[in-house]
Amino acid sequence: MAAPAIDPKAKAAQRKKEFLDVWPKLESELVQLMKQHSMPEDATEWFRRNLNYNTPHGKLNRGISVVDTFEILQGRALTADEFFKASVLGWCVELLQAYFLVADDMMDQSITRRGQACWYRLPQVGNIAINDSFMLEAAIYHLLKLYFREEKSYVYILELFLETTLKTEIGQLIDLITAPEEHVDLSKFSLKKHQLIVIYKTAYYSFYLPVALGMRYAGINSDAAYATALSILIPIGEYFQVQDDYLDCFGTPEQIGKVGTDILDNKCSWNVNIALQRASPEQRKILDENYGRKDSACEARVKAVFNELKIEELYREYEQNTYEKLNKLIDAIPESEGPVEYTSGGNATYEPMMEPYPRTIPSLGNDKDTMGLKREVFRSFLNKIYKRQKRPGGEAKMESYQIPHSGASVFVALFKNVTNAASLKKRLVTASTMAGDEGIAERAAVNFAFIDARLVTSKMMLETAIHQALLAEEQGALKTKYIHSEILWFLNPGNNISEAIRRFGVTESSTDIVVLRVFKDSEPRSIDVRKDMEKVVEGQIAPLEDLPTDWAALKKYYKLGSDTALVQADSEEAQRRAVDRIVINTIAIKSVAS
Structure with missing residues (x-):
């Protein structure tokens, strides 16, 4: 009997997970170097944050390609040691990419990168990012010396x-x-x-x-x-x-x-x-x-x-x-x-x-x-x-991805033709005050961010708000009590928490809802998140590309009526692109501006 075919997407996702699993050890090695030299705690923490904010993001295709190339050449599955060392080389490529991007963002005066504010735009970073980019590059050669100095290929790898x-x-x-x-x-x-x-x-x-x-x-x-x-x-x-x-x-x-x-x-x-x-x-x-x-x-x-x-x-x-x-x-x-x-x-x-x-x-x-x-x-x-x-796009499914620097996993789905919005809103209010074990179970069942899909411009808008909320949590700077309500706060241009929930959360009349769940690395995780979502929301999952954006409402909330980019736009498509850019940039710098 022939072996069942392996889904290429599932195989790629598994390879990415295995590659990501190597990063914490390498990050620890690099941070330990600072400690070995008795560097001040604030400098050590700065370097750690620099590494995690700028390196383990994106698709990681360059780094994973090193591992894939080595495995194809071997013609067999890799041993644990071979996979680890090939991954070290891959992560060195990702560190090189991080070095280039931190510097490039400063040269271009970019605002966002991968759904979060560019490193140099963060509070207290500024031009220190120049030195931080150098440290990302230097980290490559420390790791190569640590793991490849005894290899015959060491000098060639350095020269490459x-x-x-x-x-x-x-x-x-x-x-x-x-x-x-x-x-x-x-x-x-x-x-x-x-x-x-x-x-x-x-x-x-x-x-x-x-x-x-x-x-x-x-x-x-x-x-x-x-x-x-x-x-x-x-x-x-x-x-x-x-x-x-x-x-x-x-x-x-x-x-x-x-x-x-x-x-x-x-x-x-x-x-x-x-x-x-x-x-x-x-x-x-x-x-x-x-x-x-x-x-x-x-x-x-x-x-x-x-x-x-x-x-x-x-x-x-x-x-x-x-x-x-x-x-x-x-x-x-x-x-x-x-x-x-x-x-x-x-x-x-x-x-x-x-x-x-x-x-x-x-x-x-x-x-x-x-x-x-x-x-x-x-x-x-x-x-x-x-x-x-x-x-x-086109396939109706829940999407998921990892955010390595925060140890979080994100699950997100667009539900259309929702029929139970009113009862769902009532359920959320009731769960927040319910006592005892019943209350704990009910709050766990509805522990999602429920977002009015009419006020979402793109996946990038969602990803930017998620990244910013996780960063605020990591820094102990949450404006709200929970990560999911923090995402709603970042989506809203103002600082009023109740306003953010009222505008961007689910309403009694909502028919299209984005449902989002963030799991921290240490948090118990459901086996089937999609099933958990479908237990709570009565509707059909649709591709995230099918967002039913209410552009007029967004322009009203973000007060964009007289913005130069919109006034000069000569078509509806051009206006929408301008709104999307402005909204994403506003979210990315909100924690800096507020």
Whole structure:
């Protein structure tokens, strides 16, 4: 009898959980270093908070890719020790990402990152974030010394991180001086500039580094193997960013999980560079006068030129050609069970300005490896990207995710056509005053945040409020008694708790409700949270993308009628995007402003 097929999503979720389980030990090792040097308690606590606020978030794809690459090359399940050490390398990649993002947010003067206020915007952080970014980078090398100093691959791993960091910083420099937000000059743009920015700022550290680390830890030494990997992974990274640029302009907020802003932000994107190549003098004039302006009407004029030039059609042609070329490169990789000897320098078509990988040191390795590359390593990357939509929706389900820095798990579902809102509200009031064991059981049964779905703009709005509430709890700064009521408080622009519950909580007439449950790591957890929700709310679970947002009510509560971004918006869609941005930013900085 054949073994049951493993659900890829369930497998990915399990791998992410296992990877996250490694983080507390590494965080403890790094904090312990401060204690070993007798650092003051406030400095030690600052470093701990820096680590947890900035590192274990997001999808963690880069870090997990190190583990996946190593496992594919081994051709078997990893031992506990192998998984741990591969995860250490993965977390070092995530620390590198954290270092880049903390610094990048300061350079761009960003407001939010991953649903929470940017680190430098937190009270008392400010420019200290510059030093904090350095400490995140330095943490990489402490962990590598701690766990890999005795490995033959140690020097190669060090060089991979150092070389990749330099490449990424060069890419960032080109991006900053080519497309500053405050000075638009499209004459500086070109597809060559775009390619350099993409390759150096993104492709090396997001695609090549995780795979190369897995290869080094697996014992692959030949220079030709790394040249082959580079020749495939850099084009994959370029394809990924071109796709990202395309989706930012042509994807809907429901598809990509955010409102695209590349045109408004003067990004040197693939779309505008293709347009500049093909534009007539009249179209070029429109692009020069409107690109990079913080004005939705200007953005619409740019998009109109993109449509005239058939950028969408050109992208689809680019995507299909790139996919076919990459598959040919992957198919050309020799696979063998025994020792592998590479006779060529790979298929490299790029000419990086620096050494693309650490050359093998003769005394430590040679060109004959005990294992070779596996096509699956590269195909797994390509298949995740091909015809990607950042956040595809449509399936009616409860969603869940972890927030590592707080040790919390979040479960959230949208219920539509709710029929028991009035009795549910009455039940919540009764449960709050019920005495004895019966009261304890009843409060546990309704221990959710019940949010009027009409006043939610996006998943990002919810995630931002959740992150802020958890951060307030961690700092002992809750404005309300409980985490779920704190989320409601953050959703409301004012500081009145009763007003927040009255506006954003469930009402007698609610027909669409977002139900949300936050579990702390130490808290007993229900086996079936969705079932618990369905016991309390009588309605149908719908995709979170189907939020029935009442934009007029939100503008009223947030007092946005005369806001410049709304006044200048030339369409209903542009107004909604502006409202979503303003609301999310308001939530993210509420604890700072209040």
